[in-house]
Amino acid sequence: MANLADSAAARAYAVQVARHRRWVVNPDTALTQPIFEGLVTQNRRFGKPFCPCRDTDGGPTDQDIVCPCAYAQADIDETGQCYCGLYLGVGKDPNTVTSIPERRP
Ligand code: SF4
Numbered sequence: 001m002a003n004l005a006d007s008a009a010a011r012a013y014a015v016q017v018a019r020h021r022r023w024v025v026n027p028d029t030a031l032t033q034p035i036f037e038g039l040v041t042q043n044r045r046f047g048k049p050f051c052p053c054r055d056t057d058g059g060p061t062d063q064d065i066v067c068p069c070a071y072a073q074a075d076i077d078e079t080g081q082c083y084c085g086l087y088l089g090v091g092k093d094p095n096t097v098t099s100i101p102e103r104r105p
Contacts, residue, residue: 004043007036010028012088013049017068023076023087035086038100053084054104064104071103 004010011025014036018025026032038052052064064070067097072082079100080092090096 004049006041007033010036010039010043010049018087019028021068021073021087022090023072024090024092026081026085026088026094026097027087028097031085031094031097035084051084054102069104075100075103 004013011032013030017023028029035052039049042048042050042052042058044057045094046056048058049067050058050062051057051067051069054065056062056065068087069083072087075082076087076089076092081087081097081100083100083102085097087098
């Protein structure tokens, strides 16, 4: 896990993840900047970058929502975006990013 000291580090981490998973980081910085700041806050609070779009107490039952969450691939396969809209599938138009149903049980 990268040390997410600030939102620039969170962005750099996301770029690495996207490259590895063959995703794209959403280029809409107005949307992603609060997500990066949220990831930094979660990382500072809980020691891991829990999804900033979901409630968490940082406990063991929430490991599935450490970013990139366990649901991102299925969401991207189905809708072209992750739940927060941070990661997109290749070819997804960022202008079509919207709120999608929560897949998490
Ligand atoms: S929904 Fe996106 S930003 Fe949130 S944890 Fe999953 S991959 Fe990360």
